[in-house]
């Protein structure tokens with residue numbers, strides 16, 4: 001039996017209207033949809049053993065009849081938005097679904113895309129356009145904007161997910177306590193000309209901001225710099241030489257002219273090297289960052305990215321803080337690799353984190369630019385070895401802040417990150433305040449798909465030695481299963497890998513193998529599903545499933561077939577973390 005039902009107001013236990021079911025007190029069935037607000041219900045099959053008698057009863061009524069028609073339990077219930085009637089019971093990203101139908105399995109995009117949200121993209125329609133364009137994760141940068149502003153963005157993304165069936169995750173990025181300029185008193189930028197004398201001061205400035213005067217956020221600034229030091233704005237976009245110190249004011253002569261942007265990063269260099277003593281003393285997580293982190297936990301963000309990580313300790317500390325604060329929800333902590341210290345302690349930091357970001361903006365201000373590409377390659381490789389998702393960020397399409405097409409060099413840079421098989425690519429200014437956010441996202445999307453296909457078809461991926469990551473015997477079994485399943489999938493040229501995973505761990509182990517086919521990851525919770533949206537090649541679905549793989553597969557096949565996402569004859573390999581096995585089969 002398969003029928004669609006309409007849900008009506010729940011009091012405490014969920015009620016459904018079941019038009020043709022005879023009044024009965026003991027018919028039980030797996031109810032696939034949870035009938036919370038405006039959700040519809042689909043019943044696919046009647047099975048008396050499927051439900052837990054201790055959970056809520058489902059009252060069915062219709063055609064003048066009513067009665068207890070079944071029981072809902074956490075294991076056989078999943079939410080599907082109300083727009084999603086018809087073959088409901090499974091949640092997948094609306095965009096991915098369309099892509100799958102249009103292009104088939106093999107050509108779905110594997111590389112995930114992150115957009116920094118800013119004034120150019122914070123409207124509901126703008127966010128929707130990005131989601132439609134393939135944004136998997138929305139990043140909010142706590143360096144800019146107020147908490148109220150960020151709250152509004154989060155609410156809009158959540159509403160979009162709920163109303164339109166997206167699974168866009170939220171990443172909150174901390175400000176960190178590196179030295180940066182003030183916000184220019186509301187000016188969008190300030191031009192520094194060659195030879196001009198500018199004052200950098202730790203004094204609070206009156207508005208309007210005095211001419212050629214810049215506030216610096218760090219109180220020790222005037223003490224720390226020395227006459228003769230070189231002051232670099234944003235890693236060298238503009239350069240000054242320190243010529244005089246007068247109390248809290250530091251007078252500098254502009255030696256490389258350019259545009260100063262609000263809150264631009266400042267570094268100072270002495271005898272050709274970066275002065276780092278002070279940075280080493282600043283806390284990685286400032287008191288303002290802790291407040292932002294509390295805000296992020298309360299808002300239920302999926303990821304918190306920590307700026308200027310220096311050691312694994314800070315990550316461990318934050319993870320235990322999050323665990324104590326947000327019982328049950330597991331927010332993933334992403335370490336931003338953007339300082340010399342983070343490179344020195346790379347393995348430990350990544351091991352302690354749930355993922356890493358190659359934050360090339362600041363990294364390029366701390367190490368010579370020509371060392372950034374090899375650092376990127378190394379970080380991507382370590383993350384893959386340790387099974388942590390990795391994001392390549394900053395200046396991927398910088399020129400698209402102003403122009404509607406990228407430079408050839410930018411396309412080559414994006415291709416290289418895709419070729420390295422990074423999990424995700426990130427837009428910063430291009431989407432936050434650029435003139436062509438959607439076009440920039442489209443470039444990431446099309447370049448990713450094209451390069452992935454090319455490298456896959458040409459079999460150009462050098463095999464990577466993947467060291468064991470499992471710490472328990474059971475973990476090792478899961479890992480072996482995933483490694484073997486991925487290899488079988490490539491050798492047998494299967495259409496898709498299916499993974500049934502409650503925590504997402506098995507899905508990430510499969511993703512780590514970077515198989516040729518896409519990975520359909522079925523998970524029971526919305527939060528795991530959104531978190532998986534950052535990882536290479538995973539198409540995360542939310543689905544209620546049981547320990548019985550046979551019935552899980554049958555249910556998945558019928559739901560996906562009903563939506564036109566798979567068809568009879570497709571070859572699939574399925575693994576699960578409930579039953580440690582590999583199954584190979586054709587979709588019936």
Ligand SMILES: Nc1ncnc2c1ncn2[C@@H]1O[C@H](COP(=O)(O)OP(=O)(O)O)[C@@H](O)[C@H]1O
Pocket residue numbers: 116117118119141143144145146149261263361428429430432433
């Ligand atoms: N919430 C925001 N409010 C205003 N401007 C923002 C916001 N987020 C980002 N921006 C703008 O987008 C630019 C690029 O974003 P991002 O790379 O995240 O920051 P930054 O340049 O400070 O590292 C910022 O320099 C800033 O001008």
Ligand SMILES: C=C(OP(=O)(O)O)C(=O)O
Pocket residue numbers: 141143173307338358359360361362363393394428
């Ligand atoms: C992503 C980065 O961090 P932020 O944009 O916060 O400076 C970076 O420095 O590359």
Ligand SMILES: [K+]
Pocket residue numbers: 141142143173174175176307
């Ligand atoms: K930041």
Ligand SMILES: [Mg+2]
Pocket residue numbers: 307338359361362363
């Ligand atoms: Mg940075």
